[in-house]
Amino acid sequence: MTLQQPKVFISYSWDSESHKEWVKRLTDSLIENGVDAHLDQYDLELGDRLPKYMENQITNSDFVLIICTENYKKKADNRKSGVGYEGHIISGELLSSADEKNLYRFFEVMIFLILCQFS
Numbered sequence: 001m002t003l004q005q006p007k008v009f010i011s012y013s014w015d016s017e018s019h020k021e022w023v024k025r026l027t028d029s030l031i032e033n034g035v036d037a038h039l040d041q042y043d044l045e046l047g048d049r050l051p052k053y054m055e056n057q058i059t060n061s062d063f064v065l066i067i068c069t070e071n072y073k074k075k076a077d078n079r080k081s082g083v084g085y086e087g088h089i090i091s092g093e094l095l096s097s098a099d100e101k102n103l104y105r106f107f108e109v110m111i112f113l114i115l116c117q118f119s
Helices: 017-032 050-060 070-077 081-096 100-105
Strands: 007-011 036-038 063-068 106-110
Touching (some): 007 017, 007 050, 007 081, 050 081, 063 070
Parallel strands (some): 007 036
């Protein structure tokens, strides 16, 4: 029996360059351990349509890993920037799904400031 490689989309806010690098290292670790992880820093090029990318990744991934910082929460609550747009998509996915398993596709990783500071 062959196990299917899970497809995971990483949702995060661009809090700082060090935070973006931390998320990139997390993604690298997931990829190295057999996860089909998707991150805007790897998948997008200049001129790509960010909203379409977010929609496709959220709806077509097996799981969405939400890196939840204080800034992410503020943007999500106020529906600002890409995080706010992703919040609309995720809410729609949760509300429109008749499949209870869909509720378990979304995971939050709570990141406290001290964790983002390590290198």
